[in-house]
Amino acid sequence: MTELLHVKNLRVNARGGAGEIEIVRNVSFSLGKGEVLALIGESGSGKTTIALSLLGYARHGCRIAGGEIWVDGTDVLSLDDKTLQQWRGHRIAYIAQSAAAAFNPSKRLLDQVIESALLHGVGSRAELERKAVELFRDLALPNPETIGQRYPHQVSGGQLQRLMAAMALIADPLLVILDEPTTALDVTTQVEVLQTFRDAVKRRNATAVYVSHDLAVVAQMADHIVVLNGGEIREHNRTERILHHADDAYTRSLLGAARPHGKPKAVTRLPAEAEPLLSIKGLIAGYGKPDSLGLPASRILEDIELELRPGQAIGIIGESGSGKSTLARVVAGLLPAARGKVRFRGEELPGQLSQRSAEQFRRIQLVFQNADTALNPMHTVGTLLGRPLKAYFGLTGKAQRQRVLELLDQVRLPHTLIDRKPGALSGGQKQRVNLARALAAKPDLILCDEVTSALDTVVGAAILDLLAELRRELGLAYLFISHDISSVRALCDDVVVMYQGHQVQTGSTSALLEPPAHPYTDLLVRSVPELRQGWLEENRDLARLELPALDDYQDNGELCTFLDRCPKRINGLCNSTAPGRKTLSSGSVTLCHLDEEAMLPLLPVLAQPSAQEPRLYKVNG
Amino acid sequence: MSTSVSNPSRTSALPRITSPWRSVGAVVCLFWLVMAVIGPWLAPHDVGQVVSDDIFGPLSAQYPLGTDYMGRDMLSRMLVAARYTVGLALVAALLSSMIGTFIALAAAVSPRWLEDGICRLMDALIAIPSKMLALVIVAGFGSSVPLLIITAIIGYAPGAFRIAYSLAASLYTMEYVQVAQTRGESRLYIALREMLPNMLNPVLADLGLRFVFIVLLLSGLSFLGLGVQPPDADLGSLVRENIGGLSQGAAALIAPALAIGTLTVGVNLLIDRISSHRNGR
Numbered sequence: 001m002t003e004l005l006h007v008k009n010l011r012v013n014a015r016g017g018a019g020e021i022e023i024v025r026n027v028s029f030s031l032g033k034g035e036v037l038a039l040i041g042e043s044g045s046g047k048t049t050i051a052l053s054l055l056g057y058a059r060h061g062c063r064i065a066g067g068e069i070w071v072d073g074t075d076v077l078s079l080d081d082k083t084l085q086q087w088r089g090h091r092i093a094y095i096a097q098s099a100a101a102a103f104n105p106s107k108r109l110l111d112q113v114i115e116s117a118l119l120h121g122v123g124s125r126a127e128l129e130r131k132a133v134e135l136f137r138d139l140a141l142p143n144p145e146t147i148g149q150r151y152p153h154q155v156s157g158g159q160l161q162r163l164m165a166a167m168a169l170i171a172d173p174l175l176v177i178l179d180e181p182t183t184a185l186d187v188t189t190q191v192e193v194l195q196t197f198r199d200a201v202k203r204r205n206a207t208a209v210y211v212s213h214d215l216a217v218v219a220q221m222a223d224h225i226v227v228l229n230g231g232e233i234r235e236h237n238r239t240e241r242i243l244h245h246a247d248d249a250y251t252r253s254l255l256g257a258a259r260p261h262g263k264p265k266a267v268t269r270l271p272a273e274a275e276p277l278l279s280i281k282g283l284i285a286g287y288g289k290p291d292s293l294g295l296p297a298s299r300i301l302e303d304i305e306l307e308l309r310p311g312q313a314i315g316i317i318g319e320s321g322s323g324k325s326t327l328a329r330v331v332a333g334l335l336p337a338a339r340g341k342v343r344f345r346g347e348e349l350p351g352q353l354s355q356r357s358a359e360q361f362r363r364i365q366l367v368f369q370n371a372d373t374a375l376n377p378m379h380t381v382g383t384l385l386g387r388p389l390k391a392y393f394g395l396t397g398k399a400q401r402q403r404v405l406e407l408l409d410q411v412r413l414p415h416t417l418i419d420r421k422p423g424a425l426s427g428g429q430k431q432r433v434n435l436a437r438a439l440a441a442k443p444d445l446i447l448c449d450e451v452t453s454a455l456d457t458v459v460g461a462a463i464l465d466l467l468a469e470l471r472r473e474l475g476l477a478y479l480f481i482s483h484d485i486s487s488v489r490a491l492c493d494d495v496v497v498m499y500q501g502h503q504v505q506t507g508s509t510s511a512l513l514e515p516p517a518h519p520y521t522d523l524l525v526r527s528v529p530e531l532r533q534g535w536l537e538e539n540r541d542l543a544r545l546e547l548p549a550l551d552d553y554q555d556n557g558e559l560c561t562f563l564d565r566c567p568k569r570i571n572g573l574c575n576s577t578a579p580g581r582k583t584l585s586s587g588s589v590t591l592c593h594l595d596e597e598a599m600l601p602l603l604p605v606l607a608q609p610s611a612q613e614p615r616l617y618k619v620n621g
Numbered sequence: 622m623s624t625s626v627s628n629p630s631r632t633s634a635l636p637r638i639t640s641p642w643r644s645v646g647a648v649v650c651l652f653w654l655v656m657a658v659i660g661p662w663l664a665p666h667d668v669g670q671v672v673s674d675d676i677f678g679p680l681s682a683q684y685p686l687g688t689d690y691m692g693r694d695m696l697s698r699m700l701v702a703a704r705y706t707v708g709l710a711l712v713a714a715l716l717s718s719m720i721g722t723f724i725a726l727a728a729a730v731s732p733r734w735l736e737d738g739i740c741r742l743m744d745a746l747i748a749i750p751s752k753m754l755a756l757v758i759v760a761g762f763g764s765s766v767p768l769l770i771i772t773a774i775i776g777y778a779p780g781a782f783r784i785a786y787s788l789a790a791s792l793y794t795m796e797y798v799q800v801a802q803t804r805g806e807s808r809l810y811i812a813l814r815e816m817l818p819n820m821l822n823p824v825l826a827d828l829g830l831r832f833v834f835i836v837l838l839l840s841g842l843s844f845l846g847l848g849v850q851p852p853d854a855d856l857g858s859l860v861r862e863n864i865g866g867l868s869q870g871a872a873a874l875i876a877p878a879l880a881i882g883t884l885t886v887g888v889n890l891l892i893d894r895i896s897s898h899r900n901g902r
Contacts, residue, residue, distance in 0.1 A: 332799075332803045333802075333803060334799055334802065334803065353802055353803065353805070356805065358805055361803060361804055361805035364803070365803075366799070366800060366803050368796045368799075368800070370796070373795055373796045373797065374796040374797055374800060375797055376797040376815055376818075376819065377819065378818035378819055378899075379818075387804075387814075388804055391804055391805070391806065392804075437800070441804075
C-alpha cells in the first residue's frame with residue numbers, strides 16, 4: 001500500500017503570556033492510501049490543531065513551528081499561499097464539527113456543495129451538479145434530485161452533516177479530514193451518519209483522518225489510532241491492537257472511561273411502601289401564552305408520571321428536544337406546571353418559586369450541565385459555597401469556612417481553591433464546585449441536568465463515580481437527566497425514556513435496556529456504538545429502517561409521537577388511536593400499542609419481516 | 622522531549638500596558654479632584670476681576686495662563702471653573718449612571734408588568750432632547766448647582782438605563798441566577814450580588830462617555846446663559862467664551878480645552894484600569 005500522508009516531527013506553538021508554548025510536540029505518523037487514521041484525545045490534547053495543520057493552517061494565535069507534512073509527495077508546509085489555496089478543498093478537504101455553522105443560511109445547498117469545486121475548476125457546473133446528486137444518493141439523503149434546492153434550515157442536523165461530507169468529497173480529494181463530525185448529533189442520528197460516512201469513504205477508497213474524543217465511534221471508522229495527550233503521541237497502533245492490548249497507561253485509562261461502567265449497581269432497595277420523596281402525576285407543562293383551557297401554546301411535557309423514593313436515582317434519557325430539562329425545571333420551580341400534581345415529601349409542591357418554603361428550596365437542588373454558566377464568574381469558590389450555607393443554615397465566619405472546606409473535601413478538591421474564581425479552574429473542577437454547591441444545602445434530591453455532557457470522558461467518569469459515592473454516603477436521591485445511556489446505566493436504578501415530551505417507557509434500568517421494550521427505547525439503546533470493531537456493520541440496518549406504510553391520517557395531537565419514525569407501526573391502529581400505558585412482564589411501563597412479543601428486538605424482526613404478524617394489543621376500554 | 626509542560630496561561634496575547642502608564646489615569650483624576658477642592662483658594666485674582674488691558678494675552682510670569690477675551694486672569698478662572706466641571710459634571714455623571722443602573726436592575730428582577738412600565742417610561746424620557754429639557758427646567762425653576770445636576774440626571778440617566786437594562790436582562794437568564802432563585806434568594810440579593818458584579822465593566826465604560834456628554838451639556842447651557850452664572854464659569858463655557866481667540870491660538874482657549882481633554886482621558890483611563898483589575902489582570 002502506498003504511503004499518502006507522512007507527518008514528520010510536527011511542532012505547533014501558541015503565543016502565551018510569556019513567549020510561546022508548544023501545544024503540539026514532535027508528532028510523527030504516516031498513513032497509507034485508502035486507510036483511515038483516527039486522532040483521539042481529550043480536549044486540549046492537540047488533535048484538532050494537528051488536523052488543521054494538515055491543511056497548512058494554524059488557528060489565530062498559533063503557528064506551525066517546524067516539521068514536515070508530506071501529502072502525495074508534496075510538503076504542504078513548503079507551499080506558498082496561492083498553491084495552498086489550490087490544495088485546500090481540492091486535494092485536502094475538511095469536514096467540521098458543526099455543519100450548521102459551516103453552511104451559509106441564505107444560499108441553496110447545491111450551490112454551496114459545488115462552490116469550492118467550481119472555484120478550483122474541477123469541472124463545469126452541470127458536471128458538478130450531476131456529481132453532487134450522485135453523492136447525495138451515496139450518502140443516503142432523501143430526494144437526492146431535489147434536496148440541493150433547499151436551504152440549510154430546511155434539512156435536519158444529520159442531513160446537513162452529510163451534505164457537508166458531499167461538499168468535501170465532490171472534488172475527489174486525496175485526503176479527507178473529519179473533525180468530530182458526529183459529536184453534535186443525537187445518538188440515533190449519529191448511527192446513520194457514521195454508516196453513510198463509512199460507506200462513502202470505503203467506496204471511494206478515500207484516505208481520511210478522523211478526529212474524535214469518542215473511542216467507540218473511532219473503533220467503527222478507523223484502521224489506525226493515534227492517541228494524543230498534551231500535544232504528544234502516547235500510542236500509535238492498529239485499531240484492534242489499541243482496543244485489546246493497549247500498551248500505554250493513558251490509553252488504558254481512556255478505554256476504561258469509555259467502557260460501560262460495570263453492571264447496573266444493585267442498590268439496597270428501600271421497602272416499596274416507603275413514602276415517595278417526589279411524585280409526579282399527570283404533569284403537563286410548556287411555554288407560551290396559555291389558551292382558554294389554561295394549556296400553554298407550545299406543550300413540552302405531556303402526562304408525565306413519576307415516583308422517586310428517598311435515596312433512589314432515576315435516569316431521564318431522550319434526544320435533544322425531548323423535554324428532559326423542562327421536567328427538571330418544573331420540579332425546581334422555574335416553570336409552573338399547567339396541569340398535574342407534583343408532590344414532595346407528601347406535600348404538594350407549589351409551581352411558583354415565591355410560594356415555596358425555605359425547607360423545600362433547601363431539600364431540592366438543581367445542578368446544571370454547564371458549570372461555566374452555572375457558577376457566577378465574579379464570585380470566589382468560598383463565596384459560591386458559603387452563600388448557600390448562610391442562606392440555609394445561617395452559617396457565617398469561621399463555621400462557614402470550616403464547612404466550605406468540608407464540602408471541598410467531599411468533592412475531592414484541594415483547599416487551596418477556596419479563593420479562586422471559576423475562570424481559574426479546570427472544567428472538571430468547576431463541575432465539582434457546582435456539585436458541592438448543591439451538597440451545601442444537605443438536600444434530599446439533586447436534579448442533575450446533563451452534568452457530565454460537557455466534560456471529557458475521563459473527567460466525566462470521575463464525576464459519575466463521585467455521584468455514586470455521595471449517594472451511598474449521604475443517601476441522596478437523583479433525578480439524573482442525560483442523553484448518554486451508559487452513564488445512566490452506571491448510576492441509576494430506574495430509567496424514564498422520553499420522546500418529544502412523552503414518557504414512552506419507565507422501568508428499572510436492567511429491565512429497560514433489555515427487550516422487550518418500546519420501539520423507541522430499542523432504537524435508542526441499539527444506537528449507542530459499542531467499543532469493538534465491526535459493531536457498525538452488524539447494526540447497519542439501524543440506519544436504514546424500513547417503515548411500514550401508513551394510510552393517510554389526521555394527527556389530532558393524540559397519536560403516538562414516534563409514529564413517523566417507528567419501524568413497527570401498525571397501519572389502522574397507530575395512526576388512528578392514541579396509545580395507552582401498559583405494564584410489561586419485566587415491570588416496565590410503556591406507552592405503545594404493541595404487545596410484548598412484537599416488541600422483541602428490532603433487528604431480528606427486520607431480518608425476517610414476515611416471521612410474525614405483530615399482534616395487536618387490546619386497547620383498554 | 623524533556624521540556625517540562627507549562628500550563629497554557631489565560632493571559633491575553635496583547636502586550637500589557639507598562640506599569641508607569643497604568644496609574645496615569647488615577648494621577649490625573651486625583652489632580653483634578655484636588656484642584657476642585659482647593660483651586661478657588663489658590664486663585665491669585667478674583668474670578669471676575671479685569672486685570673489687564675491686553676485681551677487674549679500670552680503666557681507670562683504675571684498671568685501664567687494668559688488673559689481671556691475681557692482681560693481677566695485665565696489661571697484664576699480655570700481654578701474656579703475646575704470646581705464646577707469636576708463637581709457638577711462628575712457628580713451628575715456618577716449619579717446618572719448609578720440611578721440608571723439601579724432602575725435597570727430593579728426592572729430586570731421585577732414582575733413583567735412593572736418591568737414593561739419602567740421600560741416605557743424610560744423610553745419616553747429618552748425621546749425628549751436633553752438640551753430642550755434642560756432649557757425648560759432652567760427656565761421654570763431658575764439656575765442653581767443642584768438644579769443643574771438634577772437636569773443632567775433626567776437627561777442622561779435614561780440612556781444609562783438602556784445600556785444597563787440590556788445587560789441585566791441577559792444576565793437574568795443566566796443559570797447562576799436561576800440557581801439563586803431556586804435557593805429562595807431575594808430579588809435584592811440577586812440584583813446586587815449575582816448580577817451587578819457581572820455588568821459593572823460595561824457600565825463603567827458607559828460612565829466615562831456620560832461624563833463627556835454632561836460636560837458638553839453644561840457648557841452649552843452656560844453659553845446660553847442658563848448654566849453656571851457669570852462671572853463664574855465651568856471649563857466648557859471657558860472654551861466657548863474664548864472661541865474668538867482661536868485664530869490667534871490664544872492660551873485662553875487652549876488651556877481649558879486641554880483641561881477638559883486631560884480630565885476626560887484621565888477618567889476613562891482610570892475606568893479601564895478598574896475594569897482590567899476586576900478582570901484579574
